Amino acid sequence: VNLDSLLEEKIKEFIGCGDGCPSTVTKTLSCTSIKASGRLASCPPGMAVTGCACGYGCGSWDIQNGNTCHCQCSVMDWATARCCQLA
Amino acid sequence: VNLDSLLEEKIKEFIGCGDGCPSTVTKTLSCTSIKASGRLASCPPGMAVTGCACGYGCGSWDIQNGNTCHCQCSVMDWATARCCQLA
């Protein structure tokens, strides 16, 4: 029996992760803003929308397709998505 | 000495978790929207409110009882809570 490989196998088994594990454990919440002209702004893949801001003082928005801010007021010049991930 | 049980005990001791551990390590941020009529919208247990949207273009809101969006503008028809969790 090779103790080293036995240990590695056992540890990965108990933690339930493969190669992606080590970097995952120390993650913190990291957020950024994505601004676009018009009434839609999308978060990049891997990030979640936590809130939206809109032009013209508008606070009425909804999320479309899971990752896109949609500002609802009739006239709109810009939209911003607040996007967060564990990183 | 049974090497397997010694390993399991040691690994759990160092990681500081019990049965809930394996699934925790690979978590990512996941968000959803909860919309309600009126001026209040609440996130379900286990989810945190990261932001709110309100009808009538209103961007003035506060969080009540830790998990409920409260839209403050005088006239209000709907409220939406943006709810996130590690999942």
Added chain:
Amino acid sequence: VNLDSLLEEKIKEFIGCGDGCPSTVTKTLSCTSIKASGRLASCPPGMAVTGCACGYGCGSWDIQNGNTCHCQCSVMDWATARCCQLA
């Protein structure tokens, strides 16, 4: 060979963390609101801004310096930052 120290060394190597590791594994998303008078409200160090609310029904805001909500409407009496972290 001391099996205990060999195990500790191996486990820390695979998990990729030191003393900070145990408490990290069981983290959940935790959020709070920071309200201030004027047009600026900041999250404390270690927390991320996930969204903002503003007085006068205003829904136009942006994030300054990574952790500060800036309400953009011309007249403004209060700003609130929604601040989240893994805790």
